[in-house]
């Protein structure tokens with residue numbers, strides 16, 4: 542009986558460790574990733590996943606208004622659907638990362654599946670933005686076996702987040718409150734300018750939350766920057782500078 546409980550205890554501990562390795566923001570077992578920047582600089586990286594969508598241009602106007610340069614993690618298939626909007630991300634000075642090609646969860650998938658999802662997305666992003674991504678945000682924040690090797694092959698580092706707006710399900714007011722509460726030096730904030738691969742998604746709550754949040758962060762003296770700037774890593778780009 543005691544031995545049986547011991548086995549169960551070990552199994553429960555192993556399951557807990559595995560769950561943390563898959564989803565934990567600071568876990569490194571399946572692949573290394575960052576989830577925050579240095580606390581010594583008054584800077585915050587606001588990031589947007591799952592775009593581009595038909596409403597991304599409206600969001601870009603809000604970001605321009607507040608001189609915020611952000612990092613976007615678009616889905617490869619969404620880029621193929623809206624390539625002109627995707628091009629606009631880089632044209633307006635934002636950084637573009639890799640968020641997979643189809644946005645299928647990596648959990649329980651074969652390493653070759655991860656490789657294909659990442660490799661195709663690298664090419665799709667580079668094709669429209671001129672930027673070969675250096676940052677990877679895994680779909681649903683979910684790592685799996687084979688990810689570490691795939692990241693190394695493609696020169697990618699994982700990026701999680703320190704504050705999550707939950708904007709796919711919360712009101713603008715709630716998203717704003719969550720991000721305001723998470724704002725601190727070195728924060729990486731997670732929002733979405735699309736809703737997975739939904740056509741014409743409603744992201745009005747996201748845009749409204751950003752419209753309220755950015756001027757407040759700037760008033761508090763935060764520099765709103767890309768993940769590369771936050772983590773002091775030079776961004777590789779094939780785009781000609783100054784254009």
Ligand SMILES: [Zn+2]
Pocket residue numbers: 590591640644680681737
């Ligand atoms: Zn996503």
